[in-house]
Amino acid sequence: MRLDLHGYYRVRFLELHNILEDGEDTGLFSDVDSARFFVQRLRLEPALTYGPNPQSPIGALRIQVDALDDVVFGDNSGLASVPLFAGDPSTVDRRSSDVPSILLKRAWLEVMLPLGLLRVGRMPSQWGMGLLTSDGNGFDDDFGDNVRGSTFDRILFATRPVAIGRVLTGREPGSFPLLLAVAYDLLVEIPLDDDSHRSPYGNWLAEGADDVRQWTFVAFYNDTAPNPLRVSDEIKAGVYFVNRKQPSTESNAFIGDAYVRLRWGMFFAEAEGLHIWGSTRAIPFPPPDPGELADQKDADIWGGVARAGVETPLFGVRLEAGYASGDAVREDEDFTGRPLHPDFNVGLLLYEEVLAEKTAQTWGTGARGFWSLGGVYDSYYLSLTGKVRPLPGLELIALALLAMPDQVDTVIESDDPLGVETDLAAKIDFARYFRFALEAGLLFPMDGLGTVGTGLPWTVQSRLAMAF
Secondary structure, three states: OEEEEEEEEEEEEEEEEOOOOOOOOOOOOOOOOOEEEEEEEEEEEEEEEEOOOOOOOOEEEEEEEEEEEEEEOOOOOOOOOOHHHOOOOOOEOOOOOEOOOEEEEEEEEEEEEOOEEEEEEEEEOOOOOOOOOOOOOOOOOOOOOOOOOOEEEEEEEEEOHHHHHHHHOOOOOOOOOEEEEEEEEEEEOOOOOOOOOOOOOOOOOOOOOOOEEEEEEEEEEEEOOOOOOOOOOEEEEEEEEEEEEEHHHOEEEEEEEEEEEEEEOOEEEEEEEEEEEEEEOOOOOOOOOOOOOOOOEEEEEEEEEEEEEEEOOOEEEEEEEEEEOOOOOOOOOEEOOOOOOOOOOOOOOHHHHHHHHHHHHHHOHHHHHHOOOOOOOOEEEEEEEEEEEEEOOEEEEEEEEEEEEOOOOOOOOOOOOOEEEEEEEEEEEEOOOEEEEEEEEEEEEOHHHOOOOOOOOEEEEEEEEEEO
């Protein structure tokens, strides 16, 4: 048996200005259009493994614990009657919600069986670029941090069918890189002794309520060595299919997601597209009569991102286009709008702050399922990113972003462009375990975005982390 410990502690400083005018008391900017604060997180990931190779063990117990999970520095709950003499800080996030000081977020078992890998427990979920489901781990974004990973109570079995077939016919397993997986997820279960009528409404596509269960099927080709002369080359392609049901709201949803990535020398291309369809009576627009389900809605939701560019040890250039479908009329029978996953970060301001606050203030606390939470929302975007690495451990990044609306709704105010954003970042890795980032962004809002703050939205942010 072997015990390993990985994780990180990070602190991020954010200074945000002119995000929104005063609005509903649902977001960070409900009373002011600017803010300055620190957030922090300690993440510990112990793993108990058995087997000669800890990277591919015979069995493992993996745990993820978050402490002070994006908790804001200071006393933000009024714990001290006289603020000047405050001593103990509070544990609230940037929206003034209380969060546990320590949270056992994930725990799952892994065991290698003769025919494949079995995983059981509460575990992260990651697919493709992270548009649909993202584990929220690591520091893999050009700008910002991961804050909302996808977690499922899941039973998963994965196998390599070609290798199994070769072994069954008396041959060596080989290395053909095709993976098949099936998973059963239990999102919410009604208590066995609960005879009361519980509200069926929630975020049908993300959280659900009362007996939300799903099956997931994956086929993935992952060739990390297609060219023996270049270790950087890779070919990845796969499909991810989900069927999610909720009998209490007559919901039956299907999700199809396709992903491909090609790296050949200094050139790369990557794309992911998703489609969600099905029917549900879990969307309370228009509000139903008390005790009744909402009218049936038919889902037809689309999203996707494609990127291509050049990547070398000294520099990189990436052109990227993305899309998340919107919903012009929430009260009709068609349900067509859903943001991309909030941990797929695109810039620092337009999606991460302005539209996140705009959706929160527009829909209010009674419809949190429609908040974008920082994900790409009801729009197309085109971005150009450049990177330079002049010294070991130093990376300079610049981004230019243009966004156009998809549908005009109560958040997007016209079919004019939403705005142009420019971001800059300097990242430094030092002393083996430490990572520092300094980031800044400026947004030039346009008519499609409607009213924002009293001036141009801008931000300066920094992060210091120790990753081990």
